[in-house]
Amino acid sequence: MQIENFIDGKFTPPIDGNYLPNLNPANGELNSMIPDSSHDDVNSAVNAAKSAFSNWSKLTINERIDWLRQIADGLEQRKADIARLECEDTGKPISLAERVDAERSITNFSFFADHAKSIADLEFRMDDATNYVIRKPVGVVGLITPWNLPLYLLSWKIAPALVMGNTIIAKPSELTPSTANLLCEVLDSIDFPKGVINIVQGLGSTVGQAIVEHPEIRAISFTGGTETGKIVARTAAPMFKKLSLELGGKNATIILDDVDLASAAKGAARAAFTNSGQVCLCGSRILVADKIYHEFVDLLVEEVEAMKVGNPKHRDTDIGSVISIAHKDKIHSYIDLAKSEGGEILTGSEFTILPSNANGAFVAPTLIANLNIDSRCAVEEIFGPVATIHRFTTDEEAIRMANITQYGLAGSIWTGDRARGVAVANQIDSGILWVNTWLHRDLRTPFGGVKNSGVGREGGDWSLNFFSELSNICVKDD
Ligand code: TXE
Helix, strand or coil: CECCEEECCEEECCCCCCEEEEECCCCCCEEEEEECCCHHHHHHHHHHHHHHHHHHHHCCHHHHHHHHHHHHHHHHHCHHHHHHHHHHHHCCCHHHHHHHHHHHHHHHHHHHHHHHHCCCCEEEECCCEEEEEEEEECCEEEEECCCCCHHHHHHHHHHHHHHCCCEEEEECCCCCCHHHHHHHHHHHHCCCCCCCEEECCCCHHHHHHHHHHCCCCCEEEEECCHHHHHHHHHHHHHHCCEEEEECCCCEEEEECCCCCHHHHHHHHHHHHHHHHHCCCCCEEEEEEEHHHHHHHHHHHHHHHHCCCECCCCCCCCCECCCCCHHHHHHHHHHHHHHHHCCCEEEECHHHCCCCCCCCCCCCCCEEEECCCCCCHHHHCCCCCCEEEEEEECCHHHHHHHHCCCCEECEEEEECCCHHHHHHHHHCCCCCEEEECCCCCCCCCCCECCEECCEECCECHHHHHHHCEEEEEEEEECC
């Protein structure tokens, strides 16, 4: 299969005629060829988005909401295809792709359709005048997304950008192009206005960079690695573009001594290993109270060893492959580093029998104990199925250990005492904290991190604000 760009409502080959292979990381087979697009393709997409802007931005919000609902309906009909394509592009289990990726990609459109209805007109009355705050679209916006939750994260940006009246240039990860292409097929099938959503496929260093550099793209919403985020920020800042950066995480899962051990062990295992640990919210450093350490760790190892690593297409698979052989090698190099630093592998790595497929990028869920809290494996984002375990004696010590990293995205606290959990959560330098749960999301709430985890918030009103410019009109009374 050959995927094309989607520019001005048409499936369009890359101008230079170059293509890249898109491989299935679970077996090394070729999924498709995708455009290796250039600056020229981005320019052509920007021209289409500029022409479409005038009509799209003039629609009423209700008309745009109606289009979001049509997209959600179109995706709903292709739900099984979304899950299959995500499974083939990423190597994630099909059941996870159905439950999380397909479901949320559709919900993002229906959620923002509903949420945009609640936008209130802002008015500020003075003694002798009234201020009217007007929302305008930003213009042509650039959306750049990663490979871990492909359509889920792309639709999380497309839906609010659309409903606020912007036109879009989007670039999915070169490793996961297929569901963005499926979205274009849906747009085509519903006669969606041409040029409003343009998808340019290709590499970050060419297409991504061209989007960030383009003077007529006025806002950049980026989700990806922290190092890439720095490049994006450096390029966009001197052009005074609006910028939203959702970057990496190295999140703590804190197990307090008063917890129900069995449910905390389940929660910690899920937080560490969902999607093979390739979620920026994953809890990859597990901090355990001294008093319950051994009992908890035994239960956790049991939970992790019950996870079935295998063919992502099989329904009973819990852990599929990671995104690529290169990523597998990077993860293994961290496990080797941990061993050389005296880390004890409690489970995983070579102890688990993996699918007998030499071309698959499989890594067993791995738990490592005995590392210092500031060792590289405990503070750097591995972004794979690897979690380190550390002991603490007081809540204050747990908080200090949680805050030691350069990241500040998320975290979870597990306790029998809600007030104690909230008190600990309050002192963790992160944008998103859970008590006795993990990845429990209300899409109206702010989502984003501090420190090296990024700048800005997405979700509900925060997304609608990012994709609008506010003007204040002050009218003096007669
Ligand atoms: O991400 P990149 P990579 C972390 C994780 C992972 C590391 C690297 O630790 O191991 O990042 O992953 C595009 N200008 N996360 O290299 O490169 C790229 O094509 C503009 C955490 O795969 O950040 C893709 O579309 N764009 C993260 C997107 O950026 C550029 C999820 C993200 O890819 C670009 C993924 C450039 N110069 C990885 N270079 C999370 N926060 O969830 C690349 N891109």
